[in-house]
Amino acid sequence: MHYVISSKHFRILYTKYAIRYTESMSLAIYRKYRPLSFSDLLGQETIVKILKESAKQDRIAHAYLFSGPRGTGKTTTARLIAKIANCEKRISDAKFRAKGEPCNECSACISIDEGRNLDVIEIDAASNRGIDEIRDLKESVRLSPSKYSYKIFIIDEAHMLTKDAWNALLKTLEEPPHYVIIILATTETEKVPATIASRTQQFHFQRITIKQISEKLIHIAKGEHISISKEAVDLIASAGEGSFRDAESLLDQLISFGKKEIVLEDVEHAIGKIGFHKLSEFAGFLLEKNTDAALKALSEIHEGGYNIAQFAKDLIQYLRRAAVLHYSPSMRELFKKELIEEYLTMLAAHGALFKESDLDLLKKLIEAYGNMRYSQFPIIPLEVAIIEGLKK
Ligand SMILES: Nc1ncnc2c1ncn2[C@@H]1O[C@H](COP(=O)(O)OP(=O)(O)OP(=O)(O)O)[C@@H](O)[C@H]1O
Ligand SMILES: [Mg+2]
Ligand SMILES: [Zn+2]
Secondary structure: OOOOOOHHHHHHHHHHHHHHHHHHOOOOOOHHOOOOOOHHOOOOOOHHHHHHHHHHHHOOOOEEEEEEOOOEEEEEEEEHHHHHHHOOOHHHHHHHHHHOOOOOOOOOHHHHHHOOOOEEEEEEEOOOOHHHHHHHHHHHHHOOOOOOOEEEEEEOOOHHHOOOHHHHOOOOOOOHOOOEEEEEEEOHHHOOOOHOOOOOOOEEEEOOHHHHHHHHHHHHHHOOEEOOHHHHHHHHHHHHHOOOHHHHHHHHHHOOOOOOOOOHHHHHHHHHHOOHHHHHHHHHHOOOOOOOHHHHHHHHHHOOOOOHHHHHHHHHHHHHHHHHHHOOHHHHHHOOOOOHHHHHHHHHHHHHOOOHHHHHHHHHHHHHHHHHHHOOOHHHHHHHHHHHHHHH
16 A cells, blocks of 8 residues: 655655755765665565576576666666676676676676666656657667677656657567667556566566665665764655655755754754654644644644645544554554554554544545645644534
8 A cells, every 4th residue: 555645745845955965965865875786675575586596597588677666776776687787797707697796896887887888778768858769769779789798778767658669669579689678667567568568577666664764764874974863764764655765865955954963853844744753742632632732733833834734634644544543453564564663553542542533523634635725824724624623
């Protein structure tokens, strides 16, 4: 199950910062900490196992289809395959080849990591340039690699390809020259024509757990000599919603503010979102029917400059999870992917408090959220929903 609370808002915010950051610093965090070997790829154990095994046996397929949520390692894995295919040490050293990893030292590996290998062609199907490049694909496939053994085409956002592009690709996949590897990456696998998909080796990338993201963030903070509180890490990880890239970009943004120490408030302010503890406290006021405390807290959140619509969304998600845990406690297992144990415990306690009548409050909040987006005073629909919802 996927819960997308704020991905759009988040993306806009971070693309902005990512650009600013790359301009001012040499290397963005998510590039600097991109896994260089299969063993660095987290949370995709099955994929790693299969690909490593085929690398050991030197049995690389001619076409792959990678699907799965954003920021989970698709492009990273595509580059790993490109390195496996062209790594010079693997070609000259059979013992090393049996390790199933790229060497990351030869000119092929380094140039691929730096994105300047002429035999690795990355095409972003979502951009205009991508469309032209796909048009040239048939031609390009016919020319053998310029320097290395294989010519690798990585087609990102493949679901954006046009019908003509799919047709061109199909021709290539039917009879690929021995030196060609085509890797399609997409977040929307259902948009890939079956004729194409059936000619590829398919891998579905898993959504990443909060815990795995937190661990990597801590590792990065260490590497950057930044001290960061546990609450701050947890909030960054959950704001990433299962995407390593989003979480890493947020950490990047915080580091670029020049702080050597990052605490919860820094993260809250950066994302305009309050942390889980405050959210939980607020939900508690609602479940206890404490209208006074709820309205006061809401006004403080508003004054604090947080995005109120975002807050409403988070609140709805929180209460929805509490309701689900009330009616179906076994759902806790499923929520483990998205939430850390501490948060789950808070939610479960609120799940126990949840009453039939709170469903009505939840409905009112959802309705208010719908109205907020068109209101000049977004706090008002939320206040009204709370007052009405808590009225006996
Ligand atoms: N499985 C992973 N393990 C460790 N780090 C990861 C993993 N997946 C992604 N990352 C981090 O996130 C960054 C972006 O990953 P990548 O470009 O591979 O994602 P993607 O799946 O292609 O996403 P999108 O669908 O948005 O293109 C990487 O540079 C890396 O730092
Ligand atoms: Mg990608
Ligand atoms: Zn190498």
